[in-house]
Amino acid sequence: MRTQLLAMLCTASLLPALAVAGDAVLPGKPAPDFALKDTAGENQRLADWRGEVVLLSFWAEWCGRCSDQLDQLEQIRKEYAGRGVRVVAVNIDGPATAARAAAARSGLTVLHDADQAVARQYALSNLPLTVLVDPHGTVRHVHEKYRGGDAALYDEELAALLQE
Amino acid sequence: MAMTRIELHMATAALLVGSLLAIQAVHAAEAPAVAATASVDSEVQVLKDEVLDLNRELFLLEEELLFPANTQVAVFVSMDVGDFFDLDSVQLRIDDKPVSNYLYTKREVKALLRGGVHRIYLGNLKTGEHELTAVFTGQGPHERDYRRGATLKVEKGIGAKFVELRISDRESKQQPEFLVKEWE
Numbered sequence: 605m606r607t608q609l610l611a612m613l614c615t616a617s618l619l620p621a622l623a624v625a626g627d628a629v630l631p632g633k634p635a636p637d638f639a640l641k642d643t644a645g646e647n648q649r650l651a652d653w654r655g656e657v658v659l660l661s662f663w664a665e666w667c668g669r670c671s672d673q674l675d676q677l678e679q680i681r682k683e684y685a686g687r688g689v690r691v692v693a694v695n696i697d698g699p700a701t702a703a704r705a706a707a708a709r710s711g712l713t714v715l716h717d718a719d720q721a722v723a724r725q726y727a728l729s730n731l732p733l734t735v736l737v738d739p740h741g742t743v744r745h746v747h748e749k750y751r752g753g754d755a756a757l758y759d760e761e762l763a764a765l766l767q768e
Numbered sequence: 769m770a771m772t773r774i775e776l777h778m779a780t781a782a783l784l785v786g787s788l789l790a791i792q793a794v795h796a797a798e799a800p801a802v803a804a805t806a807s808v809d810s811e812v813q814v815l816k817d818e819v820l821d822l823n824r825e826l827f828l829l830e831e832e833l834l835f836p837a838n839t840q841v842a843v844f845v846s847m848d849v850g851d852f853f854d855l856d857s858v859q860l861r862i863d864d865k866p867v868s869n870y871l872y873t874k875r876e877v878k879a880l881l882r883g884g885v886h887r888i889y890l891g892n893l894k895t896g897e898h899e900l901t902a903v904f905t906g907q908g909p910h911e912r913d914y915r916r917g918a919t920l921k922v923e924k925g926i927g928a929k930f931v932e933l934r935i936s937d938r939e940s941k942q943q944p945e946f947l948v949k950e951w952e
Contacts, residue, residue, distance in 0.1 A: 647856065647871040647873045
């Protein structure tokens, strides 16, 4: 419990620093490319998913809203299976335990950003950070934090992107 | 001088795009016959090709400006065979400063094995001696984790410098081999 609290404080205290590290991710701009390991140890690169709509979400174990969002993301993944949508959850905790557990209980593509280098690229300042990337690799929507009802908004935005 | 050329190219590109749109607008308004449509299509195609050519030139000019030949250093990664090594990442340091850390996906490794060459770094270095260190990680024979470094001292002269990081198999030792060499 103490370790978890310490980890939470450490990561939370890093968030403002992460925010100043990179340029804010803005709709209409290309999504910064990155490569990270998934929970099976395979390297995955964002650019390899060109042609698909990518719903990218940055999360951490200590963030309560993040776990609510992960459940909703899993629903979205199931709903859009086989329709050219990839739901990717990027875990920013130091140890990979939470990332592995999330991958085990869902079908989400879970990547692990242990040194938070990608979080810095995406100027992460609030969790969860959700970025919708279109099939051309352009950022289309950015959402910070998570409120009940946001999943319906993601759903709406995904449907609109798929119709383009 | 180079900036003027870029501006000139950008102005020409803008002019071409403008003409392209104007042609499309005029022809759309006239409800053209089939033959005329074909002719407009080919004109539009020619203009599109010219815009692409200009873009390419612009890209080269930009690269010339950012990385002038007298300071330019480019480092490439290539792979040959790869039976004894499954590449995961390459970390590159120049004069003990990390300049690139690249994770390779399965797709990228496949491309390298098919003869592709990946430019892992493009930057500027002053003339003189520099030390370049590459650390390769992946899986070696019998799927064991493998990490190996290779170092090269390069003498940066007036011209551009190209360095290749080559991963190949040494059949006799049943081991991978990592070479860092300069392109002449």
